Structure formats: structure tokens, C-alpha cells
Amino acid sequence: MAPLLYSIGASPPACAVRMLADIIGLELELKNVDLRTMEHKSPDYVKLNPLGVIPTLNDNGFALGDSHAIMIYLLSKYGGNKSELLYPSDAQARAVVNQVLFFDASILFIRIKVVALPAIMEGLKAPTERHLSDLEEAYGMLEQFLSKNRYVAANHLTIADLSIATTMFAAVAIKEMDAEKFPLSTAWYKKIQEEPYYKEIAAPGGVAFSQAMAFSWKKNNQQ
Ligand SMILES: N[C@@H](CCC(=O)N[C@@H](CS)C(=O)NCC(=O)O)C(=O)O
Known part of the structure; x- marks a missing residue:
């Protein structure tokens, strides 16, 4: 099955x-x-x-x-x-992929979750300045990763790109990424968005996430 x-x-x-x-x-x-x-x-x-x-x-x-x-x-x-390409077996190549996966799990995703969950479930009216600056800081970290490789953890697509790209659809719904400040991240994100699997799966997910956030901000500010 x-x-x-x-x-x-x-x-x-x-x-x-x-x-x-x-x-x-x-x-x-x-x-x-x-x-x-x-x-x-x-x-x-x-x-x-x-x-x-x-x-x-x-x-x-x-x-x-x-x-x-x-x-x-x-x-x-x-x-x-x-x-082999998506999660390389070479110790150092795999370690770099893990580094970005842990960045996603422990920093980038958490910085969207502390806004999204309270907005959707608990009536938060707007992200705080700190929420927004933390996200901006995380974009800076992503930019650093991308200054080393063409993709987030290698010169080719790995599972780290899949994690970061989907977390980014939520992040940019909360705080837009400034293309001038983060040119490498912006170009990488555009490239991933062209992939058929992104268009079919993540793009509709991103739309649904943005709609849920917009609905929550509106509802929470009417109360
Ligand atoms: N690190 C976890 C994060 C999972 C997570 O927090 N998922 C969210 C939905 S996107 C959730 O279940 N939130 C509900 C909650 O935390 O109560 C993963 O990568 O699977």
C-alpha cells in the first residue's frame, strides 16, 4: 500500500x-x-x-x-x-545539507510559526516588529547559504531546497523578501517556483497559507 x-x-x-x-x-x-x-x-x-x-x-x-x-x-x-543527489552520501556534502535542514527546522520555520499559529488559532492581530526583524535576519542567513552554492546546500537541488522553498512561501506571506537586499535568495526562490512539482504542490499551498493569514488578520482585527 x-x-x-x-x-x-x-x-x-x-x-x-x-x-x-x-x-x-x-x-x-x-x-x-x-x-x-x-x-x-x-x-x-x-x-x-x-x-x-x-x-x-x-x-x-x-x-x-x-x-x-x-x-x-x-x-x-x-x-x-x-x-545520491538529493541527499548526498559524502560525509561533508551530507553535513551541509543537514546544516540547512536544521536551519529550516530550528530557525526559519519557527520564525513563521510564532506568527502564524497565534494568528490562526489565538487571535494575534499583527506580527510584532521583533517578529518581522527576526524573519528579515533569517533571510540574511539564507542569503549567506546561497553565497556559497547555487542551491541552498549544494550546486544542485537537495532536500534542503524543498524544505526552505516551502517555508519561504509562508515567510513571504508574513514579510516580503526585499529583492535588492537579498538578490541571491530572490533569484533562487524564483528558480524553484518554476519547477513543475513546486507549481503543482507548493504554489497552491502558498496561496492557501496566504489566504488563511489574510483571513486571520481581518477576523482578529474586527474583534
Ligand atoms: N519541524 C516540523 C514542524 C511541523 C509543524 O509545526 N507543523 C505545523 C503545521 S505547518 C503544525 O502542525 N502546527 C500545529 C501545532 O503546532 O499545534 C516538521 O518539519 O514537520
């Missing part, structure tokens, strides 16, 4: 996993998780993913959380000859 991915269309990490599956030709069955009813915190869901977040993979009884861990698992199990 095809591995099952618990996801929502607007989730950047779920989109990253779906793009990877598309690139390696792996069919995924998608199961929508209802954030409004807190399905992601239900006992059954938390059994699969102790963190109670989206996405979660269930590969015929093997459950795994965190998009980065899921992508690495899917590549090692189903990636075939696509694995």
Missing part, C-alpha cells in the same frame, strides 16, 4: 514531503488533518507523532513525524538513484 501522509494543503513541511515524493515518483496517500477540531492533538494522532504536528507519515504501520526525518526516510527507502 502507498505510504499515508497526514497533511494539509497549506502546511509548508507537508508540501516539502509531497514534492520529494513527486520527484522520486512515489505515490503517497494523503489524509487531511482538521486543525480546527485539534485532530492533530488527539490521542490517536499523538500515538503516531508525539509532537502532535503536521505532517506525519504512516508507512504500512511505521509512523514517523517531522518532514525532514520523513524526507530522509523516504529517500533511503524509495529514493533509488535519485537519493
Whole structure:
């Protein structure tokens, strides 16, 4: 049976996993998780993913959380000859990919999550100046990564590009990226947006995320 991915269309990490599956030709069955009813915190869901977040993979009884861990698992199990470029086996090349994956998980994504979750779930009326300057700082870090390579962690596409590109669709919905200050990041992001898997999976996810943010800002400011 095809591995099952618990996801929502607007989730950047779920989109990253779906793009990877598309690139390696792996069919995924998608199961929508209802954030409004807190399905992601239900006992059954938390059994699969102790963190109670989206996405979660269930590969015929093997459950795994965190998009980065899921992508690495899917590549090692189903990636075939696509694995070597997307997640190189050379120790140093892989370490650089990991560095950017951890940047995504621990810095870039967190800096959107501290705005998006309170806006969507808790009535936050607007991002603070600090939220915006933290995002701007993270764009500067991305620019530094891109000053070393043509893609975020190598001179070719790796899974780190999939993670960063999807987190960026959420980041730019909160704070636009200034093309003059961040020319390398802007050019890289434009290039990824031209890829068919981005157009099919992440672009609609980005639209849904932007709409959810716009709706939340409006609703929260009417209260
Ligand atoms: N590092 C995790 C982040 C997962 C995450 O925070 N997902 C969001 C949706 S995009 C979520 O489930 N938020 C709900 C919550 O934290 O309660 C990953 O890459 O999978």
C-alpha cells in the first residue's frame, strides 16, 4: 500500500514531503488533518507523532513525524538513484545539507510559526516588529547559504531546497523578501517556483497559507 501522509494543503513541511515524493515518483496517500477540531492533538494522532504536528507519515504501520526525518526516510527507502543527489552520501556534502535542514527546522520555520499559529488559532492581530526583524535576519542567513552554492546546500537541488522553498512561501506571506537586499535568495526562490512539482504542490499551498493569514488578520482585527 502507498505510504499515508497526514497533511494539509497549506502546511509548508507537508508540501516539502509531497514534492520529494513527486520527484522520486512515489505515490503517497494523503489524509487531511482538521486543525480546527485539534485532530492533530488527539490521542490517536499523538500515538503516531508525539509532537502532535503536521505532517506525519504512516508507512504500512511505521509512523514517523517531522518532514525532514520523513524526507530522509523516504529517500533511503524509495529514493533509488535519485537519493545520491538529493541527499548526498559524502560525509561533508551530507553535513551541509543537514546544516540547512536544521536551519529550516530550528530557525526559519519557527520564525513563521510564532506568527502564524497565534494568528490562526489565538487571535494575534499583527506580527510584532521583533517578529518581522527576526524573519528579515533569517533571510540574511539564507542569503549567506546561497553565497556559497547555487542551491541552498549544494550546486544542485537537495532536500534542503524543498524544505526552505516551502517555508519561504509562508515567510513571504508574513514579510516580503526585499529583492535588492537579498538578490541571491530572490533569484533562487524564483528558480524553484518554476519547477513543475513546486507549481503543482507548493504554489497552491502558498496561496492557501496566504489566504488563511489574510483571513486571520481581518477576523482578529474586527474583534
Ligand atoms: N519541524 C516540523 C514542524 C511541523 C509543524 O509545526 N507543523 C505545523 C503545521 S505547518 C503544525 O502542525 N502546527 C500545529 C501545532 O503546532 O499545534 C516538521 O518539519 O514537520
